Amino acid sequence: MATSNPLLRALSVALGLAFATSVVHAAVDQENTGSISGGITLNSGVFGQSFVPTLDAIDFAEFQVNDQNPGFGDGDYIAVRVRNGAINGSILGTSETVFFADQVFNPINQPTELVHFSFSSPIALTPGQIYVLEPFRAAPSTLESDLGFFGTGFNNDAYVNGTAFFHGAVFTGVNAPFDLWFSEGTTVPLPAALWLFAPALAGLGRLRRRG
Numbered sequence: 177m178a179t180s181n182p183l184l185r186a187l188s189v190a191l192g193l194a195f196a197t198s199v200v201h202a203a204v205d206q207e208n209t210g211s212i213s214g215g216i217t218l219n220s221g222v223f224g225q226s227f228v229p230t231l232d233a234i235d236f237a238e239f240q241v242n243d244q245n246p247g248f249g250d251g252d253y254i255a256v257r258v259r260n261g262a263i264n265g266s267i268l269g270t271s272e273t274v275f276f277a278d279q280v281f282n283p284i285n286q287p288t289e290l291v292h293f294s295f296s297s298p299i300a301l302t303p304g305q306i307y308v309l310e311p312f313r314a315a316p317s318t319l320e321s322d323l324g325f326f327g328t329g330f331n332n333d334a335y336v337n338g339t340a341f342f343h344g345a346v347f348t349g350v351n352a353p354f355d356l357w358f359s360e361g362t363t364v365p366l367p368a369a370l371w372l373f374a375p376a377l378a379g380l381g382r383l384r385r386r387g
Contacts, residue, residue, distance in 0.1 A: 205231040207359035208328055208335035212288055214354065215326035216342055217244055218252070223325070224263050224310035225356040226338035233298035233362055234258065237271065237309050240288040240357040243279035244322040251277045252323055253315035256293040258301075259308040263341040268307070269299035273314040276323060288326050298362060308341065309358060327356045 206227040216223045237256050255273045259265040271293035279286065301307060311325055328334040330351035340347040340354045347354045 202236065203231075203361050203364055204359050205229050205234070205361040206335075206337065207361075208355050208357055209359055210328040210334050210357070212240055212326045212357055213329040213332075214351070215324040216340065216356070218254070218311070218313055218321075218323040218325070220343065222263060222310070222312075222341070222344040224259070224308045224341045225335075225358050226262075226306055226308045226341070227335070227358070227360060228304060228306055228337040229301045229360070230303050231301065231362060232303055233300055234360050235295045235298040235362050237293045237360045238358060239291050239293075239309075239311060240326040241276060241291045242286050242288040242324050242326070243276070244286075244324045246279040246286060247281040248321070249278045250321045251275055252313060252321045254291070254311060254323065255314040257310040257312060258295075258299050259310055261306050261308070263308050263310060263344055265308065268301075269295055269297075271295050278321075288324075294363075306338070309356075309360065310341075325356055327354055330354050 206229055208225075237258075239256075241254075253273050253275055256271040258268045258270075260268055272295070274291055274293060276289070276291065279289075327340060331353065333353040333355070335355040338355065340356050
């Protein structure tokens with residue numbers, strides 16, 4: 177039977193929201209998120225970044241990206257593969273495709289954007305083993321389009337548990353070592369309305385005392 181008590185109705189709504197509403201909290205595992213400097217372009221061939229997880233799964237990855245040929249209005253569809261052991265290792269999973277819109281030309285400094293890649297289901301990993309995040313073009317594009325995936329400085333071993341790959345091989349040469357800017361981990365749903373529990377429980381307590 178429905179209650180006629182306005183306070184009870186409000187408490188019911190508050191508790192319902194607390195259970196039904198959720199937000200996503202990113203639990204970052206491995207990351208290299210230092211100052212942005214240097215990068216690898218999408219049109220340069222197969223590239224990526226290796227990492228060694230401590231978690232047993234991954235469901236997102238992030239990179240810093242900009243438009244290397246802005247102002248053409250094309251944009252690009254991009255995604256990320258998780259590979260086992262090396263840049264040519266078996267593919268364990270592929271992220272959902274992200275559309276990166278054409279940027280407006282900036283004559284001083286073309287800004288980077290944080291791009292979040294989600295996996296539709298968690299990719300199982302073995303903690304302590306090597307894996308590679310491989311960004312790639314997920315749909316045909318015009319020759320005018322080229323995106324830059326940025327790192328944290330040439331001649332800088334910023335992420336000691338991995339390295340960048342370039343042209344399908346470990347990044348070497350006078351600019352090595354080099355690591356891409358990246359982060360990876362899992363997303364955890366958390367109650368967004370937990371703050372509603374306090375007044376709800378307090379109200380129930382008052383009603384019980386009145387009873």
